[in-house]
Amino acid sequence: MFPRLRQLALLACGIAAFTAPALCNRALAADTASGSLLGTDGTAHGNVHVTAAPHGVLVRITAQGLIPGWHGIHFHEKGNCSAPKFTSAGAHVHATTPVVHGLLNANANDAGDLPNIFVGPDGNATVELYSTLVTLNGTDGRPGLLDTDGSSLVIHANPDDYRSQPIGGAGDRVACAALR
């Protein structure tokens, strides 16, 4: 929501809180989140925007300066992208354990799973993706990206094979965006 609209929603909620609390909760929940993609040496690599959809989230990634080729990406469970290896971002977003990874795995329950992105010869990638495995605010019993410790989007060095455990062979974490 644009800041001005959000301000108006907050004002309207102040007035309507007694009559329509459900509507107010809806208006107050964030409907977008974003973060800057950082490399392990702190280099800026673009940004990530997440928009709440009725049954999941839309993700737009605009990345530069990456190594060309396919890269696995996932939602990780903490909104903390600290150098040098982004282990601070934690494991993948998940609702239940043990976590079984892989978009092509029949037993998967890994809510952080996302399709690979392709970085062109110029080092750029511009993609829009959709996931129904998470929500922005934890609705429908699915993990919320904006929970108390936040979340991040991590780009890995290698493609995700969508099957092997625990991260599809995607390798090192090469870029990370803390979402807020």
Ligand SMILES: [Cu+2]
């Ligand atoms: Cu990952």
